[in-house]
Amino acid sequence: MSSESTGGSGGGSGAGPSDSPMLLLGALDAEVEAFKEHIDGAKETGWREYRFLEGAIRGQAVIVSRCGVGKSLSAMLTQHLIDRYTPSAIIFTGVAGALNPELEIGDTVVARTCMQYDLDARALGFELGEVPYTSYRILEGDPDLVERALTCKPSAGSVHAGHVLTGDSFVVTSKDDSHRYLREDLGGDAVEMEGASVGLVATVNDIPFVVIRTISDKADTSASINFAKFVKKASRNAWEFVDHLLP
Numbered sequence: 001m002s003s004e005s006t007g008g009s010g011g012g013s014g015a016g017p018s019d020s021p022m023l024l025l026g027a028l029d030a031e032v033e034a035f036k037e038h039i040d041g042a043k044e045t046g047w048r049e050y051r052f053l054e055g056a057i058r059g060q061a062v063i064v065s066r067c068g069v070g071k072s073l074s075a076m077l078t079q080h081l082i083d084r085y086t087p088s089a090i091i092f093t094g095v096a097g098a099l100n101p102e103l104e105i106g107d108t109v110v111a112r113t114c115m116q117y118d119l120d121a122r123a124l125g126f127e128l129g130e131v132p133y134t135s136y137r138i139l140e141g142d143p144d145l146v147e148r149a150l151t152c153k154p155s156a157g158s159v160h161a162g163h164v165l166t167g168d169s170f171v172v173t174s175k176d177d178s179h180r181y182l183r184e185d186l187g188g189d190a191v192e193m194e195g196a197s198v199g200l201v202a203t204v205n206d207i208p209f210v211v212i213r214t215i216s217d218k219a220d221t222s223a224s225i226n227f228a229k230f231v232k233k234a235s236r237n238a239w240e241f242v243d244h245l246l247p
Helices: 029-036 071-085 143-150 195-204 223-245
Strands: 005-007 022-026 040-047 050-057 060-066 089-098 108-116 138-140 159-166 190-192 209-217
Touching: 022 029, 022 071, 022 223, 029 060, 029 089, 029 223, 060 071, 071 195, 089 195, 089 223, 108 143, 108 195, 108 223, 138 195, 143 159, 143 209, 143 223, 159 195, 190 209, 195 209, 209 223
Parallel strands: 005 138, 022 060, 022 089, 089 209, 108 159, 159 190
Antiparallel strands: 040 050, 050 060, 089 190, 108 138, 108 209
């Protein structure tokens, strides 16, 4: 798959000084709920309808927040938090549907790369997923954060490096012709609704980021049932990766 690749590594620095916060984000409150149990000196603040939890985990300053569902809200909230806190890194977690048949429910995908699969300006001569008139298409997670995340040994499921696809649709028909290209043409391992939009904002701001997704469903007709049941379990799984990544 040919593309221009844009790194979001910020020089591969990973987590920064302890007084520079790391953003711990998920689309839903339930996806970051497990993080809140481990924060020392927690203080709640907010903006609009969003509530942020400021504090520290083992001396590392953190900001925990949901960012909303979909590309627009997640990008907006991520930029607001960057402007407000100047974070050292962003860890984005949550659930995703599997595109790679080797992935099982409960496995974790650490995104080496991610892209917006539904950004389509091919009629103007751009590649699918390419932001027109920019170099942004495939977004690279911070190499240090990615490699460290891959060494995590969670209590359930296996860990895979992969390519995560982001779009403003909850995909339940990945095996149909309309979505087969996600795996066959774009090489996607998992599909979700926020990762690449957060990654794009991080990349433009030169903030190291990593997207870590727990597989909640097979992106088939059982997706909505599995999602509702699985999201709390995914939050606990995500915490194990955050705990592993914090300096």
